[in-house]
Amino acid sequence: xxxxxxxxxxxxxxxxxxxxxxxxxxxxxxxxxxxxxxxxxxxxxxxxxxxxxxxxxxxxxxxxxxxxxxxxxxxxxxxxxxxxxxxxxxxxxxxxxxxxxxxxxxxxxxxxxxxxxxxxxxxxxxxxxxxxxxxxxxxxxxxxxxxxxxxxxxxxxxxxxxxxxxxxxxxxxxxxxxxxxxxxxxxxxxxxxxxxxxxxxxxxxxxxxxxxxxxxxxxxxxxxxxxxxxxxxxxxxxxxxxxxxxxxxxxxxxxxxxxxxxxxxxxxxxxxxxxxxxxxxxxxxxxxxxxxxxxxxxxxxxxxxxxxxxxxxxxxxxxxxxxxxxxxxxxxxxxxxxxxxxxxxxxxxxxxxxxxxxxxxxxxxxxxxxxxxxxxxxxxxxxxxxxxxxxxxxxxxxxxxxxxxxxxxxxx
Numbered sequence: 001x002x003x004x005x006x007x008x009x010x011x012x013x014x015x016x017x018x019x020x021x022x023x024x025x026x027x028x029x030x031x032x033x034x035x036x037x038x039x040x041x042x043x044x045x046x047x048x049x050x051x052x053x054x055x056x057x058x059x060x061x062x063x064x065x066x067x068x069x070x071x072x073x074x075x076x077x078x079x080x081x082x083x084x085x086x087x088x089x090x091x092x093x094x095x096x097x098x099x100x101x102x103x104x105x106x107x108x109x110x111x112x113x114x115x116x117x118x119x120x121x122x123x124x125x126x127x128x129x130x131x132x133x134x135x136x137x138x139x140x141x142x143x144x145x146x147x148x149x150x151x152x153x154x155x156x157x158x159x160x161x162x163x164x165x166x167x168x169x170x171x172x173x174x175x176x177x178x179x180x181x182x183x184x185x186x187x188x189x190x191x192x193x194x195x196x197x198x199x200x201x202x203x204x205x206x207x208x209x210x211x212x213x214x215x216x217x218x219x220x221x222x223x224x225x226x227x228x229x230x231x232x233x234x235x236x237x238x239x240x241x242x243x244x245x246x247x248x249x250x251x252x253x254x255x256x257x258x259x260x261x262x263x264x265x266x267x268x269x270x271x272x273x274x275x276x277x278x279x280x281x282x283x284x285x286x287x288x289x290x291x292x293x294x295x296x297x298x299x300x301x302x303x304x305x306x307x308x309x310x311x312x313x314x315x316x317x318x319x320x321x322x323x324x325x326x327x328x329x330x331x332x333x334x335x336x337x338x339x340x341x342x343x344x345x346x347x348x349x350x351x352x353x354x355x356x357x358x359x360x361x362x363x364x365x366x367x368x369x370x371x372x373x374x375x376x377x378x379x380x381x382x383x384x385x386x387x388x389x390x391x392x393x394x395x396x397x398x399x400x401x402x403x404x405x406x407x408x409x410x411x412x
Contacts, residue, residue, distance in 0.1 A: 088381025217357035260289030278307030296321035
């Protein structure tokens with residue numbers, strides 16, 4: 001009996017060990033050998049995680065550095081490659097290296113400054129000996145600075161004309177633009193200084209956007225001039241306007257010889273449905289004032305229609321005395337022109353223009369009619385463009401003449 005009881009206690013003493021061993025096998029908690037092996041596995045796993053984290057962080061840092069380099073540094077191969085591959089808007093005179101030529105400032109009143117350079121060169125031309133009807137310069141060299149002040153609602157523009165001109169004093173036309181602007185009024189820009197007022201549609205257009213190498217005859221005579229004063233430009237969905245009060249002086253030749261007012265209003269009746277029916281702009285304006293003892297009054301009207309690859313521009317101007325690029329005069333003159341253009345491809349554009357101008361309405365049979373055919377090849381939009389123009393001038397009061405011009409435009 002004693003032997004049986006003794007055997008019972010031995011078995012009872014061993015039972016917990018078997019039970020615990022079974023639990024230990026399931027939960028891997030108790031037995032030292034097994035626990036040590038599991039710790040080794042966990043330690044090896046942690047080592048793998050620890051070793052992988054620096055590699056992941058290094059890859060992330062490298063990717064971030066590459067992105068910063070690409071987006072911030074304007075001199076990388078990717079940034080320069082982007083200049084060539086970018087889709088340029090032919091209605092915008094954006095410089096090719098605008099990003100590379102812009103400096104940002106953390107201190108002082110100026111936020112940014114961009115160096116601007118614009119060049120139009122005649123690569124070759126043939127001129128008829130009887131060339132007195134072509135009084136325009138197809139060369140252009142402009143340099144300057146533009147940018148924003150700290151508020152970013154105020155900006156400035158300085159532009160100088162370095163084009164050699166044998167017929168005018170070089171310093172007389174040196175300063176083209178010298179103005180500051182504020183955009184604190186929604187949809188409006190208020191300007192102070194010297195700028196190109198809107199005397200007619202093409203007369204107030206930037207030279208980098210003019211479709212031909214030369215402006216129309218009315219634009220060459222009545223507009224295309226710089227004046228100093230105060231100017232307000234509004235830009236709304238269905239209407240734009242441009243009104244300014246200026247000194248009637250041009251190119252800083254006199255000190256306030258009189259007052260001039262220029263007004264241009266443009267209506268956009270298809271603004272809500274332009275994607276379907278195209279863009280239609282109907283505009284008109286006046287230039288009026290006096291310079292010394294001479295009064296002048298110019299009226300203008302224009303219509304521009306763009307639909308897909310086609311666009312049309314028609315403009316009429318009448319002057320009872322004028323104060324434009326051809327100088328102050330009391331002559332009564334008028335003219336009109338029509339331009340048709342078609343974009344064959346994104347880069348190739350064909351143009352035709354009929355331009356009729358009467359230099360003196362008091363004289364009969366003295367109209368000058370210019371027939372112009374042109375080709376524009378947009379390498380990079382207006383930023384890099386090659387132009388070919390043929391002009392035939394029919395002069396009722398003199399001899400006819402011809403001109404073929406090949407030019408190139410480059411905006412830095």
